[in-house]
Amino acid sequence: MENLILQKDKLPELIEKLSSNHVLYGPTEENGFSLFKQISNFDELNLKYLLTRVPPKSLIFKQTETLFKFTPGRKGTVTSTEINEEKSLIFAIRPCDARSFKILDPVFEGNFEDPFYISKRKNTVLIGLTCNSPERNCFCTSFDDSPGSTENVDILFTDLDDRFYVEVVTEKGKNLIKSVEDIFEKSTKNDEDSKRNIVTKSVESITRKMDLDGLVPKLDKMFDHELWHNTAQKCIGCGICTYLCPTCHCFDMQDESSLREGARIRVWDSCMYPEYTQHASGHNPRAIRMSRVRNRVYHKFSYFPKNEDITACTGCGRCIDYCPVNIDIIDVIEEVGVISNE
Amino acid sequence: MVDQQLLIDEVKKVVSRDDVKYVIGYKKGTTGFTISPAFAYSTEYADKFIFNPLCKKNLAAYPLLEDKLPLKREEKEDKRKIGIVAKGCDTRALVQIIQEKGLNREDLVIIGIPCSGVIDYKKITAMFPNETAYSTIEEEQGFYKITINGKVHEIAKEELLADHCTSCIAPNPVIYDVLIGEEVEPWDLEEHKNLDVLEEKDVGERWEYWKEHFDRCIRCYACREACPLCYCKECMADLLNPQWIRRSVNLSENTAWNIMRAYHLAGRCVGCGECESVCPVNIPLMELNKEIEKDVKNIFEYSAGMDSEEKPLFGTFRPDDPEEFIM
Numbered sequence: 001m002e003n004l005i006l007q008k009d010k011l012p013e014l015i016e017k018l019s020s021n022h023v024l025y026g027p028t029e030e031n032g033f034s035l036f037k038q039i040s041n042f043d044e045l046n047l048k049y050l051l052t053r054v055p056p057k058s059l060i061f062k063q064t065e066t067l068f069k070f071t072p073g074r075k076g077t078v079t080s081t082e083i084n085e086e087k088s089l090i091f092a093i094r095p096c097d098a099r100s101f102k103i104l105d106p107v108f109e110g111n112f113e114d115p116f117y118i119s120k121r122k123n124t125v126l127i128g129l130t131c132n133s134p135e136r137n138c139f140c141t142s143f144d145d146s147p148g149s150t151e152n153v154d155i156l157f158t159d160l161d162d163r164f165y166v167e168v169v170t171e172k173g174k175n176l177i178k179s180v181e182d183i184f185e186k187s188t189k190n191d192e193d194s195k196r197n198i199v200t201k202s203v204e205s206i207t208r209k210m211d212l213d214g215l216v217p218k219l220d221k222m223f224d225h226e227l228w229h230n231t232a233q234k235c236i237g238c239g240i241c242t243y244l245c246p247t248c249h250c251f252d253m254q255d256e257s258s259l260r261e262g263a264r265i266r267v268w269d270s271c272m273y274p275e276y277t278q279h280a281s282g283h284n285p286r287a288i289r290m291s292r293v294r295n296r297v298y299h300k301f302s303y304f305p306k307n308e309d310i311t312a313c314t315g316c317g318r319c320i321d322y323c324p325v326n327i328d329i330i331d332v333i334e335e336v337g338v339i340s341n342e
Numbered sequence: 343m344v345d346q347q348l349l350i351d352e353v354k355k356v357v358s359r360d361d362v363k364y365v366i367g368y369k370k371g372t373t374g375f376t377i378s379p380a381f382a383y384s385t386e387y388a389d390k391f392i393f394n395p396l397c398k399k400n401l402a403a404y405p406l407l408e409d410k411l412p413l414k415r416e417e418k419e420d421k422r423k424i425g426i427v428a429k430g431c432d433t434r435a436l437v438q439i440i441q442e443k444g445l446n447r448e449d450l451v452i453i454g455i456p457c458s459g460v461i462d463y464k465k466i467t468a469m470f471p472n473e474t475a476y477s478t479i480e481e482e483q484g485f486y487k488i489t490i491n492g493k494v495h496e497i498a499k500e501e502l503l504a505d506h507c508t509s510c511i512a513p514n515p516v517i518y519d520v521l522i523g524e525e526v527e528p529w530d531l532e533e534h535k536n537l538d539v540l541e542e543k544d545v546g547e548r549w550e551y552w553k554e555h556f557d558r559c560i561r562c563y564a565c566r567e568a569c570p571l572c573y574c575k576e577c578m579a580d581l582l583n584p585q586w587i588r589r590s591v592n593l594s595e596n597t598a599w600n601i602m603r604a605y606h607l608a609g610r611c612v613g614c615g616e617c618e619s620v621c622p623v624n625i626p627l628m629e630l631n632k633e634i635e636k637d638v639k640n641i642f643e644y645s646a647g648m649d650s651e652e653k654p655l656f657g658t659f660r661p662d663d664p665e666e667f668i669m
Contacts, residue, residue, distance in 0.1 A: 030558070031555075031558075031623075031624045032464075032468070032624060033623075033624060035558075035623075053622060053623060054560060054622075054623070063560065063591045064589075064590045064591045064592065133472075135471070135472065136373060136374055136471075136472050136473070136474045137373060137374075207474060208373070229409075230381075232409065233381050233409075234378065234379040234380075234381070234404075236403060236407065236567045236568055237407070237567050238562060238563065238564035238566075238567035238568055238620060239562040239563060239564060239567075240562055240564045240620065240622050242562075243560055243562040243622065244622055252589060254582075254585075254588070254589050256585075256588045256589075256590060265588075265589070265590050267589045267590060267591060268560075268591075270562070273563075273580075275580050287411070288409035288410070288411060289407070289409055290409055320372075320373065322622050324399065324564070324568055324616075324619070324620040325378065325379050325399065326371040326372060326376040326377065326378035326379075328371070328372040328373065328376075330372075331372045
């Protein structure tokens with residue numbers, strides 16, 4: 001399909017049409033920050049912010065998921081949760097957040113298939129939005145990604161001031177556009193050039209960079225280095241970095257019940273908490289913060305690339321922005337490099 | 343303004359003492375307006391120490407956070423003191439912990455800093471969203487002078503001042519071993535913002551207000567981890583048998599958590615604002631804390647963390663204690 005143009009004044013119409021037959025999620029503003037919410041009209045949409053505070057992974061890998069329900073006793077029953085097959089759409093997802101699903105897919109669609117994740121992933125169309133002006137801690141380009149990348153979205157919108165340049169990337173995207181085709185116009189070579197210029201400028205404005213060259217073997221030699229103690233000393237063990245991370249995917253499962261009924265639920269968990277690794281015996285293999293902080297870095301930059309051939313970081317910068325004690329992952333990786341070269 | 347050289351010299355003096363393990367303070371962060379907690383084990387490292395209005399973080403949580411592994415055979419516990427750079431609210435937290443016997447006064451060397459209020463990180467980053475570095479930041483006659491790329495920005499203090507500072511009762515450290523510079527003049531206290539929601543609105547409106555905030559909570563427990571007074575070895579929220587609060591993230595459980603957190607700090611919260619400033623989803627936790635602080639003050643004439651010889655509020659009983667609030 002050819003690339004298209006959407007005049008900005010047509011956006012409300014598009015949102016209205018798409019939300020009539022999809023559950024449509026878009027960035028909204030609430031209490032001074034941005035978050036993805038289900039919307040049904042254009043007025044609720046807020047495209048002022050670059051990144052939502054909580055990443056859109058929460059729409060596909062929900063923070064709380066009921067796996068099945070049960071009732072106790074000899075006549076007790078187990079009722080599995082019906083898989084939700086409703087069609088949904090995430091509008092204005094940023095390329096880095098879209099890339100997070102590429103990292104999460106092998107976890108939930110790999111050796112063990114998670115029906116909840118898979119159905120949501122399959123039934124969700126990702127409409128991306130190019131980042132015209134990246135934020136100060138953005139570093140997606142360190143992962144060969146780009147603020148205007150079409151690689152992990154179904155459709156990509158780029159803001160060209162008075163209009164959007166619309167690239168239709170996948171079959172899923174094509175099918176969606178076909179249903180609302182009459183709102184769009186044909187694009188010209190000029191529009192394509194405009195997008196390219198915007199992306200070039202955007203890439204140039206990204207100042208932060210993470211050096212991933214040879215990182216896995218470097219980390220292999222550094223497990224016992226005092227760097228981990230020094231980094232962890234200021235960590236207060238809050239879970240912000242993991243809860244706001246678009247690629248963190250650890251969860252806990254618990255049975256929550258009252259006298260007559262109960263449910264097995266799955267909730268996000270965080271490796272920053274001591275309870276995360278606490279054994280029933282009382283022993284805790286990661287009893288101190290040093291080993292928890294180290295694990296977070298190793299999981300993203302060593303274990304995950306070894307197992308899945310992809311680094312578990314998108315370069316969105318949320319963990320840097322919201323860490324209350326300035327544990328800066330770029331800085332930590334830089335120190336790994338410096339120490340390895342000594 | 344705190345004289346940086348005085349501070350560094352004092353930190354050097356403390357860190358070189360034989361009975362001191364390390365000194366906790368502040369250094370410049372890696373990017374933008376961030377400040378990083380710093381741990382000086384040597385006099386050389388002390389050169390990195392700073393204090394400016396961005397040094398908001400309450401460092402009083404750190405002495406209790408120290409990573410401790412079981413001792414090896416014949417290994418002796420390192421019982422040397424910990425040095426700590428502390429503002430008024432930080433020292434109030436230390437006093438409160440000392441009252442509760444969480445720390446011993448003699449295990450600390452407190453380098454007190456008179457503080458005329460700190461900058462709210464969320465406010466300053468909203469004002470300068472894309473700045474990656476600043477060179478200096480100073481307070482002068484009701485203004486903050488911020489130098490960025492050679493350009494000086496003058497911003498009225500009230501635009502950037504953290505909300506909890508306007509009702510601060512201890513701008514000067516309440517305990518210290520050494521004080522850097524002169525004490526500051528206390529200022530006219532203002533009531534914390536939005537307390538009218540809790541005081542004047544009816545129950546329905548109050549619930550609507552808090553429902554919206556608690557609904558957003560992602561239960562990361564950053565409020566708990568950042569709080570210097572939330573240092574229970576085992577938090578009620580983590581207990582599984584019995585499980586008081588379910589891990590499901592929904593309005594009911596989120597409300598239970600937030601109310602429980604606020605009540606466990608009744609008569610203990612020192613008003614440093616850490617919980618609210620770390621909250622990733624902007625829940626105005628200080629409104630709850632401040633309202634309870636006000637009640638405690640009015641009913642029991644007690645303010646937390648002001649005198650290390652005093653007994654904690656819930657550690658005392660007088661037969662004539664007011665009890666009108668008991669239903």
